[in-house]
Amino acid sequence: MDEPAVQSLDEKAAWFLRDPLAHSHPYPFFAELRAQAPVFRMSSGAWMISKFDDVDTVLRDPRWSLRKALEGTIDEMVDSDSVAEIFGAGLKNDAPTHTRLRRLVSRSFTPRRVATWQSLIESVISELLDAAAEKGTFDIVQDYALPIPQRMICEMLGVPFDERDQFKAWSSAVTNRQFDGNTGDGRRVLTQAMEDFASYLRQLINGRRSTPGDDLLTELLAVGEVSETLSEIEIVALLIELIGAGTETTFNLIANTTWLLVSNPDELRKARTDPAMMALAIEESLRLEPPAHYPFPRMTTETTQLRGQTIMAGDLVFPLLSSANRDEDRYINPDAFIIDRADKGHISFASGPHFCLGAGLARVEGAAAVGSLFQRFPDLRLTDPEMKWRPHFRAHGPSEMNAAIS
Numbered sequence: 379m380d381e382p383a384v385q386s387l388d389e390k391a392a393w394f395l396r397d398p399l400a401h402s403h404p405y406p407f408f409a410e411l412r413a414q415a416p417v418f419r420m421s422s423g424a425w426m427i428s429k430f431d432d433v434d435t436v437l438r439d440p441r442w443s444l445r446k447a448l449e450g451t452i453d454e455m456v457d458s459d460s461v462a463e464i465f466g467a468g469l470k471n472d473a474p475t476h477t478r479l480r481r482l483v484s485r486s487f488t489p490r491r492v493a494t495w496q497s498l499i500e501s502v503i504s505e506l507l508d509a510a511a512e513k514g515t516f517d518i519v520q521d522y523a524l525p526i527p528q529r530m531i532c533e534m535l536g537v538p539f540d541e542r543d544q545f546k547a548w549s550s551a552v553t554n555r556q557f558d559g560n561t562g563d564g565r566r567v568l569t570q571a572m573e574d575f576a577s578y579l580r581q582l583i584n585g586r587r588s589t590p591g592d593d594l595l596t597e598l599l600a601v602g603e604v605s606e607t608l609s610e611i612e613i614v615a616l617l618i619e620l621i622g623a624g625t626e627t628t629f630n631l632i633a634n635t636t637w638l639l640v641s642n643p644d645e646l647r648k649a650r651t652d653p654a655m656m657a658l659a660i661e662e663s664l665r666l667e668p669p670a671h672y673p674f675p676r677m678t679t680e681t682t683q684l685r686g687q688t689i690m691a692g693d694l695v696f697p698l699l700s701s702a703n704r705d706e707d708r709y710i711n712p713d714a715f716i717i718d719r720a721d722k723g724h725i726s727f728a729s730g731p732h733f734c735l736g737a738g739l740a741r742v743e744g745a746a747a748v749g750s751l752f753q754r755f756p757d758l759r760l761t762d763p764e765m766k767w768r769p770h771f772r773a774h775g776p777s778e779m780n781a782a783i784s
């Protein structure tokens with residue numbers, strides 16, 4: 379959706395934060411911000427940071443606290459102390475709590491560990507492609523991109539087959555609400571979903587304690603038992619974070635990359651030449667149309683200077699990842715989709731201590747999903763004339779994307 383005919387940057391900033399349709403195409407507004415006020419103070423007192431180097435600085439510098447920003451918003455999101463406690467128990471913390479948890483859970487996301495999931499990813503993909511081939515036409519979002527991370531997380535955690543539909547319903551509720559700016563009814567729905575999901579995860583944990591499996595949950599429990607520094611509530615919080623952070627983002631990556639490649643036939647031809655080029659297409663898609671425009675906001679813990687502006691202690695800051703990714707001082711021709719561009723790189727997985735834990739997994743899932751789709755259906759066509767972006771507060775991807783394969 380185009381930005382409204384409002385005049386000031388402040389009105390446009392409020393539009394971006396409050397209108398879920400704004401997330402489909404906020405780039406002209408971001409370009410204005412970078413040109414006129416790269417470190418911009420809104421009338422609410424919060425800041426928008428839009429240049430690559432500044433976004434990177436904010437995310438790397440421990441003085442910009444994620445935990446403090448969370449404390450300011452947690453009561454707006456949920457209305458139960460026990461659920462608030464879960465929100466506060468995971469990786470949305472600062473050092474030293476964050477460092478301890480991150481070190482423990484990172485062991486399950488090393489490149490070597492991710493490589494062990496490759497054949498699982500391929501079998502999930504091939505099953506979904508078989509089903510699509512039978513249908514002839516299918517929705518790339520609902521029938522392909524979304525089930526891939528959903529099925530992966532169920533397999534990784536060892537969720538029993540007959541519990542998967544309920545698991546997916548809770549995970550969607552938690553994921554969507556987490557991203558959706560929760561007020562009123564949303565707050566009650568998120569609280570209930572979190573309570574139900576947490577109680578299910580506790581049962582899953584107890585089951586795995588008595589019968590260990592060959593899965594991520596058993597690994598996390600073993601870490602907890604060996605180190606005695608990972609409590610049950612932390613494991614529940616970590617599981618909810620992994621599910622929330624890994625599903626929405628990955629399916630948007632798959633769908634957005636498919637759309638960009640179909641819309642840029644020369645780049646699709648390049649991407650098809652070999653898997654390394656497909657991996658580059660994934661990176662360029664992450665840069666140009668990232669699955670989320672910004673991460674969790676940060677809060678300054680001390681008064682700080684940034685690009686000549688004084689940001690007071692306690693101010694809320696939005697580091698705009700997708701604006702940074704189109705910064706004219708960092709990229710030549712930043713709005714173009716060029717998979718083998720010389721000035722590679724992006725900040726869509728954030729940077730610094732909270733750099734995406736699942737980046738390696740997302741890259742492998744994304745490249746396998748998009749690569750196999752075009753390999754299996756070389757004549758794949760999108761039947762909708764335009765991209766149908768889903769109205770959303772944080773996530774950036776389509777609500778549906780219909781395809782024909784013959």
Ligand code: HEM
Pocket residue numbers: 444469470480619620621623624625627628631668669670672673674675726727728731732733734735736737739740
């Ligand atoms: C294309 C897909 C993905 C994108 C674009 C993405 C993006 C991000 C971003 C921007 C952050 C930083 C949040 C912040 O600083 O506030 C983050 C953190 C995180 N991501 Fe991802 N993510 C993706 C996939 C995944 C997957 C597949 C998983 C795991 C299954 C995952 C797990 C996490 C976790 C646990 C964190 C928190 C890390 C920490 O706070 O230390 N992500 N992700």
